Amino acid sequence: MKNKLGTAVTLGFALFAMFFGAGNLVLPPFIGLQSGDEWFAAVSGFFTTGIIAPFLGVLTVVLFGTSFTDLGKKVNPTIVTVLALLIMLCIGPFVAIPRTAAATFEIGIQPAFTGFNPVVFSVLFFSVVFFLSVSPSKIVDIIGNFLTPFLIISLGVLVVLGLLNPTAIALETDLSAQESYVYAFHQGYQTLDVLASVIFAGIIISAAIDKGFTNANERFKITVFAGLISMMALLFIYGGLIYLGAHSGISVSQEISRVDLLLSISRAVMGTNGTVVISMAVALACLTTAIALTAAMGSFIDKLTKGKISYRVAVILTCIVSGYFSVKSVDEIIEYAVVILSFVYPITFALILTLLFFGKIIFSKSPYIAAIATAGVVASLAVFKHFGLFSEQIDVLNTWLPLSEHELGWVLPSFLAFFITAGLNRGLRKSRNTSPS
Known part of the structure; x- marks a missing residue:
């Protein structure tokens, strides 16, 4: 008997973890800092492009097939394939995957181990990514059942403590409510989640099929339910991080980097333990996203080349190229x-x-x-x-x-x-x- 609720929760958590990577962690606090006392308008703006828009991407794919390239039947196979390749390069080895490793190094490693070689870390990081990406059939379960609960708990602790005990009042901002909304709306593009959504949708749909949901109507319902679970989790974390940024007590004029702001907030909310908690959250957020994106890139190249470049070889190449760019x-x-x-x-x-x-x-x-x-x-x-x-x-x-x-x-x-x-x-x-x- 198929466990609909359990499957939906697992897929929803997996989708949340796939979306929640480096940009999703360092962007919201900075948005809160810029929007100050208009932080709620900023939450609305980021919700539009960072949560609703990616959900629409998932919805579109599940409505018209089981993967993004299936949309070629409605448009043009060549055009959609070329677009898929561009998307994969963006959310893969050129931007998103390197950013996961860079964020992990800057937030999780560098503060505790000053002088640690970024090249050595990159090799270690992508060795783990390769090991956990090499079996695509297990990826959703690994992420949804094991890695995501730890991620949500570590971030949830930070957010809840920050909400209960703000370190400062929200400073007045030069931005109006509308300007704060627009600013956060623009920043939502940097999550890359609209691009990722049309690729992640295929992974989630494939996992639903593997779990017995082969009927199109059942598949649609379980994917939408998983998407809604993912949206609620993202809203809680995003909203909390924007609020913490607005109540950080740091002035916009101090010109603090996104990474340093996140570290400062974690220390202010949780003391010296904050660095450990945020380091764990960063490592898990970035690792889950890197695994999902690497697996997606491997599957895409394998399918695009009709097996001439196998999944395993494509994963290796993705890790090498991503590692090269991750030292930035x-x-x-x-x-x-x-x-x-x-x-x-x-x-x-x-x-x-x-x-x-x-x-x-x-x-x-x-x-x-x-x-x-x-x-x-x-x-x-x-x-x-x-x-x-x-x-x-x-x-x-x-x-x-x-x-x-x-x-x-x-x-x-x-x-x-x-x-x-x-x-x-x-x-x-x-x-x-x-x-x-």
Whole structure:
């Protein structure tokens, strides 16, 4: 007999741990610091892009298949495969996986062992990741049943103690409630969770199938239930960390790094034990995410190359490349990730939203292609501007693009392209149907 509740809890905890990596740990306290007494508005903003948007990604995949590449049946297999590769490189060896190791080193190792060689740590970290990633069928159970409970307990202790005994009052901020919401909304992009969600969805769905939920309706329900459990856990931890950042007593003018802020909060809330607790939380958060992402990258490359590069070899390559980039600092990785994300994120989100809203009623592929192509064109403007190309012209154009000040200038053009293409298709079909034979 299938244990629906137990399976949902295990999958939900696993999904939470997969999402909750380095960026998810160091970003919220810094958001709280910047938003000060408007911290609640900041929680709402981060909730939008850091929790709801990733859940929509999971929902989209489970509605239309069992993995992200299945969306190619609704759009275009080649386009979706190329997009999947870009996503995997972002959430894999170029950005997200190296960031997990860098955060673990800066928060968990460096404060206790000054002078420890980051290269040696990188080798040790990715040796553990490889060992725990080499058997993909066991990953969800390892994460959901063993690693996540320790992660939630360690972070939960910090959050609860901080909520019960704030170290200081929330300082006034120069940001309004709306500006705090927008700031946190933007920071939610840095979690990479919208990109990760469409890949993690396949891992969770595969685990549900392995546990006997082979019927599409059952699979949908158990995945959604797991997603809701993950959302509640993320909201508790994110909200708590933003609150702690707002009540840290540290002024924005002190120019403290994200990592140092987290360490300062942990020491203020829990004394000298705080460093130990936060080190454990960081290690578990980063390790679970690194394992999930490495496994996802291995499976993707194995499938993409049709076994020419096996899962095991792909995992080894992922660990090597990730290890190379992980010797950079967390802030350095976040800095160069902005350029990559500003291009890939809008395209992925445009695909998720159009499929989620219209995938069951509009079956032609061209409107979806038009939407993501338009998102790609608008997103490329941010890349050009970052490298100093056509900056003045792009600034002028952005004044004409609604929501561009929120980095959402792609939204309305993408939907407009979608509707125009869908309308043209409908007109052509009517013309063909009414034309004399």
